[in-house]
Amino acid sequence: MLPFARVTVIGLGLIGSSLLRAIRAEMPTVRLTGHDASAEVRDIARHLDLADDITDTVGAAVTDADLVILCVPVRAMGDVAEAMRDDLPGEAIVSDVGSCKAEILAALTAALPGQAIVPAHPVAGTENSGPESGFASLFKGRWCIVTPPADADSTAVERVSELWRRIGANVERMDAAHHDLVLAVTSHLPHLIAYTIVGTASDLEDVTRSEVIKYSAGGFRDFTRIAASDPTMWRDVFLSNKDAVLEMLQRFSEDLSALQRAIRWNDGDALFNLFTRTRAIRRSIIEEGQDDPAPDFGRTHS
Numbered sequence: 638m639l640p641f642a643r644v645t646v647i648g649l650g651l652i653g654s655s656l657l658r659a660i661r662a663e664m665p666t667v668r669l670t671g672h673d674a675s676a677e678v679r680d681i682a683r684h685l686d687l688a689d690d691i692t693d694t695v696g697a698a699v700t701d702a703d704l705v706i707l708c709v710p711v712r713a714m715g716d717v718a719e720a721m722r723d724d725l726p727g728e729a730i731v732s733d734v735g736s737c738k739a740e741i742l743a744a745l746t747a748a749l750p751g752q753a754i755v756p757a758h759p760v761a762g763t764e765n766s767g768p769e770s771g772f773a774s775l776f777k778g779r780w781c782i783v784t785p786p787a788d789a790d791s792t793a794v795e796r797v798s799e800l801w802r803r804i805g806a807n808v809e810r811m812d813a814a815h816h817d818l819v820l821a822v823t824s825h826l827p828h829l830i831a832y833t834i835v836g837t838a839s840d841l842e843d844v845t846r847s848e849v850i851k852y853s854a855g856g857f858r859d860f861t862r863i864a865a866s867d868p869t870m871w872r873d874v875f876l877s878n879k880d881a882v883l884e885m886l887q888r889f890s891e892d893l894s895a896l897q898r899a900i901r902w903n904d905g906d907a908l909f910n911l912f913t914r915t916r917a918i919r920r921s922i923i924e925e926g927q928d929d930p931a932p933d934f935g936r937t938h939s
């Protein structure tokens with residue numbers, strides 16, 4: 638049996654539009670409704686036929702939903718929840734896909750007291766945004782971390798987990814605070830480092846900057862993919878997951894200082910040992926099916 642008959646997605650960008658495409662592909666009888674704050678995005682969504690109905694208001698989108706999934710920037714979640722409160726059926730489950738979970742859980746709980754809330758985070762994405770950039774297979778073979786509050790109804794948690802499994806994700810359950818710490822290391826810190834390196838290059842003198850672009854295949858260009866990610870999304874992630882990010886940044890700064898010392902004092906063993914450990918991590922990621930084994934990220938060299 639399908640976990641839900643009527644699913645509403647609010648926010649029709651990369652993740653929201655991918656979710657609609659994936660549900661339609663895997664569960665074609667589910668009735669899909671979508672809404673986005675932007676009239677232009679709504680028009681594109683209608684043109685792409687992303688859902689059975691694209692509504693002009695958030696209230697109209699949720700009136701008969703079994704499940705509402707918020708796919709808006711992290712710091713917009715609370716406002717959207719407030720805006721839909723009066724039209725939301727009491728038995729509907731509310732979920733979201735935000736990249737940090739503790740602050741969102743607090744915002745949704747405050748806005749929707751008594752409602753079943755089952756937050757989730759699909760660890761899948763690209764550097765692109767908007768409805769045209771989504772695709773149905775985005776979540777296949779990727780993890781979706783479900784972070785329900787301690788007192789969540791177990792049936793609601795299972796139904797949301799089953800929806801993600803049906804569209805190809807592997808589901809893991811985690812406490813929201815622990816999720817935020819784990820993602821601070823695996824996602825938020827790497828983005829911060831990429832934004833820093835690419836920002837430094839853009840501050841260089843014009844002549845040097847053109848050389849940075851010209852010789853970017855030396856490593857720089859791999860950071861630029863991450864640093865091209867959506868500015869609104871990432872501003873919200875860092876402000877929302879401030880404590881965990883600052884804690885991991887402190888650890889990172891200490892490790893960077895240790896590397897600086899090793900270079901200054903010609904400690905080749907320290908460098909070699911670290912680079913050997915990091916190479917093993919790349920191999921584990923490939924072995925776990927979380928990246929393509931092709932060298933150089935599968936770029937063609939013809």
Ligand code: NAP
Nearest residue numbers: 648650651652674675708709710711735736762763766767
């Ligand atoms: P996106 O492509 O920019 O889409 C977000 C959409 O939400 C935009 O169309 C935006 O419209 C709309 N929106 C903003 N405020 C709204 C509101 N109050 N009501 C209704 N719609 C609103 O972003 P995304 O990459 O899909 O990210 C959406 C969520 O997924 C974020 O919470 C993010 O943390 C999470 N996530 C992202 C990734 C990733 O790799 N991108 C991965 C996992 C989870 P405007 O453009 O007009 O503002």
